[in-house]
Amino acid sequence: MPQFFMNKRLILLLVSIIVLVALIGFSLRERSKLSWPEQFIKDTTGWVQSLVSKPTNYVAGFFENLQDLTNTYGENKELKSRIENLASLEAQVQELKKDNKELRDVLGEKKTLRDYEPLPATVIGRNPDRWHEMIIIDKGNLNGVKKNMAVVTANGLIGKIKSVTQFSSTVQLLSSTDPKNRISAIVQGKTNVYGLVEGYDSEKKLLQVKAIPTGTEVKKGQTVITSGLGDVFPKGLLIGKVVEVKQDQYGLNQTALVKPGADFYDIRTVIVTKRTMSQSVTSDTTSGKETGS
Amino acid sequence: MKKFLLPLLFLFIFILESLFVQYVPDDLFGQNKIIVPHFLFAALLFLTIFVGQKQGIIYAAIFGLLFDIVYIEIIGIYLFLFPFIAYLASKILNILQNNFLVAILITIVGIALLEVGVYEMDHLIHVTDIDFMSFLQLRFYPTFIFNALFVIIAGYPLKRLFEKHMEAMRAE
Numbered sequence: 001m002p003q004f005f006m007n008k009r010l011i012l013l014l015v016s017i018i019v020l021v022a023l024i025g026f027s028l029r030e031r032s033k034l035s036w037p038e039q040f041i042k043d044t045t046g047w048v049q050s051l052v053s054k055p056t057n058y059v060a061g062f063f064e065n066l067q068d069l070t071n072t073y074g075e076n077k078e079l080k081s082r083i084e085n086l087a088s089l090e091a092q093v094q095e096l097k098k099d100n101k102e103l104r105d106v107l108g109e110k111k112t113l114r115d116y117e118p119l120p121a122t123v124i125g126r127n128p129d130r131w132h133e134m135i136i137i138d139k140g141n142l143n144g145v146k147k148n149m150a151v152v153t154a155n156g157l158i159g160k161i162k163s164v165t166q167f168s169s170t171v172q173l174l175s176s177t178d179p180k181n182r183i184s185a186i187v188q189g190k191t192n193v194y195g196l197v198e199g200y201d202s203e204k205k206l207l208q209v210k211a212i213p214t215g216t217e218v219k220k221g222q223t224v225i226t227s228g229l230g231d232v233f234p235k236g237l238l239i240g241k242v243v244e245v246k247q248d249q250y251g252l253n254q255t256a257l258v259k260p261g262a263d264f265y266d267i268r269t270v271i272v273t274k275r276t277m278s279q280s281v282t283s284d285t286t287s288g289k290e291t292g293s
Numbered sequence: 294m295k296k297f298l299l300p301l302l303f304l305f306i307f308i309l310e311s312l313f314v315q316y317v318p319d320d321l322f323g324q325n326k327i328i329v330p331h332f333l334f335a336a337l338l339f340l341t342i343f344v345g346q347k348q349g350i351i352y353a354a355i356f357g358l359l360f361d362i363v364y365i366e367i368i369g370i371y372l373f374l375f376p377f378i379a380y381l382a383s384k385i386l387n388i389l390q391n392n393f394l395v396a397i398l399i400t401i402v403g404i405a406l407l408e409v410g411v412y413e414m415d416h417l418i419h420v421t422d423i424d425f426m427s428f429l430q431l432r433f434y435p436t437f438i439f440n441a442l443f444v445i446i447a448g449y450p451l452k453r454l455f456e457k458h459m460e461a462m463r464a465e
Contacts, residue, residue, distance in 0.1 A: 020372070024368070024369040038366075041362050042363055053312065056312055060316050125311040130314065131415050177379070177420065264321035265317075265318070
């Protein structure tokens with residue numbers, strides 16, 4: 001027995017396993033903020049990363065432009081055919097906007113869950129071990145980024161802010177399988193159906209929208225947007241299109257498989273959305289929700 | 294000046310991994326395959342093999358911690374696995390003879406061990422819920438082949454660099 005305890009290596013291994021479990025437990029619990037050593041290290045590496053990634057971004061952008069040039073002819077043709085519809089659509093949108101504004105003035109309701117302040121940011125890093133799908137952006141606390149804000153690209157929602165340091169922040173992508181990563185969503189149809197974006201099928205590359213009640217009708221091709229309920233997400237950010245609907249295990253809920261609008265790879269620049277309507281005003285969101293949709 | 298060469302090199306590889314996943318297209322090696330670069334860990338294992346066990350494990354611990362804080366935000370996974378596998382590698386090296394081929398083999402096996410170890414840990418704390426077979430298909434085989442290629446290509450330059458570094462340190 002004493003010999004067993006004399007074995008220095010074994011003791012070292014046991015102690016390090018205990019420390020490991022403690023550290024993992026420490027970092028897994030719900031944290032509103034990172035501890036200051038972590039923030040310091042993240043800021044320092046973030047600075048180095050932006051030094052390296054900005055020139056790289058530039059070079060990569062140059063090559064991408066070259067590639068784009070080769071497709072110009074075909075693209076131009078397609079765009080020309082689309083632009084014909086655009087003029088009439090624009091007029092329609094103008095009219096609807098005006099209408100909407102007038103009706104809102106009548107109601108006396110100025111802000112909606114839809115309004116947000118866009119804050120553009122550059123991606124300076126990405127998690128190389130692709131279990132926890134995360135990217136690091138170059139805007140932080142000083143730029144007004146807060147935890148849980150929605151992050152979008154031109155094609156739709158990509159994720160939310162997981163943690164913020166002074167000069168950079170980490171975005172958890174929708175494609176990470178973290179069960180805590182949930183977002184309230186609406187499937188748009190004749191009537192809006194509410195669900196939760198929860199989990200990602202990495203083999204099929206589809207998002208799962210769970211907790212849709214069984215009675216409701218969800219069809220293939222319907223659009224899924226954020227609902228703006230709950231946290232600091234604005235309403236109406238595109239998530240994707242429904243590809244498949246299936247019953248869940250017990251037949252109580254439906255799960256819709258959604259093809260995300262945004263590409264989770266090849267992200268260069270993102271937009272952090274700061275919802276203008278603050279949390280405290282959300283008590284009257286019920287009316288805002290109905291008029292908004 | 295020579296003193297800062299190694300930390301700078303590792304810092305560069307550390308950032309290179311992140312750039313790699315950001316810029317190399319996702320479907321480079323076919324659809325539905327996830328390739329994870331382990332350049333940093335390959336370099337750490339080479340450091341352990343060619344420079345020394347003590348230095349290798351210290352570097353592994355420091356960069357494991359850095360990796361956890363910056364990229365993962367769960368402290369402990371790489372902080373534990375990097376030094377642990379580096380230690381195992383140096384123990385195995387004591388049994389086998391130290392030549393270049395053995396070093397490459399040990400590095401490749403070490404990377405495979407790391408990938409499986411990370412999967413098991415992430416499975417344990419419910420970061421992922423895919424089963425082992427689909428993990429093999431989706432991530433392990435492509436990652437293994439890709440990193441083996443990297444080790445074979447980058448192995449010799451790394452070895453030369455570390456040996457030169459050793460000589461320079463001895464001369465001082």
